[in-house]
Amino acid sequence: MALKKKTVSATTLNANDQDRLGAIERAKHEWEGTADALPALVCLLNDKGLIVRINRVVEHWHLGTVGGVIGRESHALLHPNCHDPQCELARGLRRAQSKVQRGKPNEFEFYDSLSEQNWHLNFRPIGSGENLPLAVRDRRFVLVVADVSALRRTQIALQRLNSSLESRVQLRTRALADSNRDLRNEVARRERAELELRASHNDLALLSEQLIQAQERERRRIALELHDSVGQSLSAVKYTLERAVILMQRPALGSAEPVLALAVQRLYETAESIRAISMNLRPQMLDDLGAASAIAWFCREFSEVYPAITIHVDVSAENTEIPERIAIHVFRSVQELLNNVAKHSKAKNAWVRLWRDGVTLSLDVHDDGVGMDQSATTPNFLHGTGLRNIRERAEMTGGQFAYSSIAEKGTSSQIQWQMAIDEN
Ligand SMILES: Nc1ncnc2c1ncn2[C@@H]1O[C@H](COP(=O)(O)OP(=O)(O)OP(=O)(O)O)[C@@H](O)[C@H]1O
Ligand SMILES: [Mg+2]
Ligand SMILES: [Zn+2]
Known part of the structure; x- marks a missing residue:
C-alpha cells in the first residue's frame, strides 16, 4: 500500500524514537504487502469519501495506478467514464457511504454490465464511532470490492443444472407414471378379458348343457308322441282292418266299406302325426x-x-x-x-x-x-x-x-x- 510519506527530520528524533518509527514503518510495509496480496480491491476513504489508500489490485483491474487514483471518489474509480446521473452504482455507493459514516457497516452487490462483472462491495467504519456524537466520530471507512463473477456464474450454472435436473426428474417421473398407468390399464384389461372369457365359457357350458337337455327332452317327446299318437293310431288302424277282414269273411254282420274308410281316415291322421314329428327334427333339406x-x-x-x-x-x-x-x-x-x-x-x-x-x-x-x-x-x-x-x-x-x-x-x-x- 502506498503511503503518503510524512518527512520527519531525523535530527529532531532521539534513538528511541527512531527505533519506534522504524518499527512503525516496517509494520506499515508488512501490512501493505498483505493488503496487496489480497484478491479484492481494498481502499481507505476519508470523511469526504475520497480515496486515501488503495492496494495494488487497482492496477491488476486496470483502473489506474496506486498513486493515480488517490483523491478520487469511489464511483470515479469503479466507473471511470460514467456521467450517468441515474447510475445505479453511484446511488448504491452514496447510500452505503452515508450509512458507514454513521458507523453502520454495510454491503451490497452490483452487476456491472460494461465489464460484465459482479462486484461485492463491503463498507466498514474505521473506528468504533457508532456511539459517539456525529461531530467527533471518525468518518473514515474501508471499502472492499471483491469480484464475485465466478461465484455468481457458478451459482447460475448450478441453478440451471438444478432446474434442468429437476425437469428431467419430472419428465422421467411423468414417463414412469404414464407407463405405470398403462401397465395398470393393461392389467385391468386383461383381467376383464379373463373374466369375460370365463363368463363366456360358463355361458357356453350352460348353453351346451341346455342343448343336450333340449335334445333329451325332444327325444322323450318324440318317443312319447310316437307311442301316443302314431302307436295308438296304428293300433286303431290294425283293429279297424281286422274288423274289416271279419266283415268281409262274414258279410252277414255288415258292410266292410265304412270300416275300411275309417281305417283310411286313421292312416291319413297317422301320416299327419308323423309329418308333424318329422318336421320338428333336423330336416335333411337343411343340408x-x-x-x-x-x-x-x-x-x-x-x-x-x-x-x-x-x-x-x-x-x-x-x-x-x-x-x-x-x-x-x-x-x-x-x-x-x-x-x-x-x-x-x-x-x-x-x-x-x-x-x-x-x-x-x-x-x-x-x-x-x-x-x-x-x-x-x-x-x-x-x-x-x-x-x-x-x-x-x-x-x-x-x-x-x-x-x-x-x-x-x-x-x-x-x-x-x-x-x-x-x-x-
Ligand atoms: N307368439 C306368442 N304369442 C303370445 N305369447 C307368446 C308368444 N311367444 C311366446 N309367448 C309367451 O312367452 C312365453 C315364453 O316363450 P318360450 O318360447 O320362451 O317358452 P314356452 O314356449 O312357454 O316353452 P318352451 O319354448 O320352452 O317349450 C310363453 O310361455 C308365452 O307365454
Ligand atoms: Mg316356446
Ligand atoms: Zn456510474
Missing part, C-alpha cells in the same frame, strides 16, 4: 338345399299342420347368402317362433320374413295373436326355454335378438346377424 329352402319348406309344412293360421312367407335370402355356421340357428329360431305362435298366440296370421341386405341377414316373425301383457313379459320370458335359447343362439353367432309383445295386438321377434365382408 341338401340350404337354410332358405329348408325354412320355406318348414313354413309350408307348418301351415298344413296348423291350417287355422295363415302363414305369409317371404324368404328372399338365397341359400348361399346364409353362412353354414348360422344355418341351423336360423332354422331353429323360425321353428321355435312358429311353434310359439301355434302354442300361445291364437293368431289368424303369422308373417315370416328372411332377407339379406349387404352384410346383414335379418329374420322377422310376427303374428296378430293375443300377445302378452307387458307385466307378464319378463317372468314368462324367464320361465320358457324357447326364447332364451333363441337369444343365446343369436349371441353365440354374433346376432342380436329383439322381442316385443303387446296384449291383443300380437307378438314380434327380430334377429339380425352381421356377416363378415367376405362371408356369404
Whole structure:
C-alpha cells in the first residue's frame, strides 16, 4: 500500500524514537504487502469519501495506478467514464457511504454490465464511532470490492443444472407414471378379458348343457308322441282292418266299406302325426338345399299342420347368402317362433320374413295373436326355454335378438346377424 510519506527530520528524533518509527514503518510495509496480496480491491476513504489508500489490485483491474487514483471518489474509480446521473452504482455507493459514516457497516452487490462483472462491495467504519456524537466520530471507512463473477456464474450454472435436473426428474417421473398407468390399464384389461372369457365359457357350458337337455327332452317327446299318437293310431288302424277282414269273411254282420274308410281316415291322421314329428327334427333339406329352402319348406309344412293360421312367407335370402355356421340357428329360431305362435298366440296370421341386405341377414316373425301383457313379459320370458335359447343362439353367432309383445295386438321377434365382408 502506498503511503503518503510524512518527512520527519531525523535530527529532531532521539534513538528511541527512531527505533519506534522504524518499527512503525516496517509494520506499515508488512501490512501493505498483505493488503496487496489480497484478491479484492481494498481502499481507505476519508470523511469526504475520497480515496486515501488503495492496494495494488487497482492496477491488476486496470483502473489506474496506486498513486493515480488517490483523491478520487469511489464511483470515479469503479466507473471511470460514467456521467450517468441515474447510475445505479453511484446511488448504491452514496447510500452505503452515508450509512458507514454513521458507523453502520454495510454491503451490497452490483452487476456491472460494461465489464460484465459482479462486484461485492463491503463498507466498514474505521473506528468504533457508532456511539459517539456525529461531530467527533471518525468518518473514515474501508471499502472492499471483491469480484464475485465466478461465484455468481457458478451459482447460475448450478441453478440451471438444478432446474434442468429437476425437469428431467419430472419428465422421467411423468414417463414412469404414464407407463405405470398403462401397465395398470393393461392389467385391468386383461383381467376383464379373463373374466369375460370365463363368463363366456360358463355361458357356453350352460348353453351346451341346455342343448343336450333340449335334445333329451325332444327325444322323450318324440318317443312319447310316437307311442301316443302314431302307436295308438296304428293300433286303431290294425283293429279297424281286422274288423274289416271279419266283415268281409262274414258279410252277414255288415258292410266292410265304412270300416275300411275309417281305417283310411286313421292312416291319413297317422301320416299327419308323423309329418308333424318329422318336421320338428333336423330336416335333411337343411343340408341338401340350404337354410332358405329348408325354412320355406318348414313354413309350408307348418301351415298344413296348423291350417287355422295363415302363414305369409317371404324368404328372399338365397341359400348361399346364409353362412353354414348360422344355418341351423336360423332354422331353429323360425321353428321355435312358429311353434310359439301355434302354442300361445291364437293368431289368424303369422308373417315370416328372411332377407339379406349387404352384410346383414335379418329374420322377422310376427303374428296378430293375443300377445302378452307387458307385466307378464319378463317372468314368462324367464320361465320358457324357447326364447332364451333363441337369444343365446343369436349371441353365440354374433346376432342380436329383439322381442316385443303387446296384449291383443300380437307378438314380434327380430334377429339380425352381421356377416363378415367376405362371408356369404
Ligand atoms: N307368439 C306368442 N304369442 C303370445 N305369447 C307368446 C308368444 N311367444 C311366446 N309367448 C309367451 O312367452 C312365453 C315364453 O316363450 P318360450 O318360447 O320362451 O317358452 P314356452 O314356449 O312357454 O316353452 P318352451 O319354448 O320352452 O317349450 C310363453 O310361455 C308365452 O307365454
Ligand atoms: Mg316356446
Ligand atoms: Zn456510474
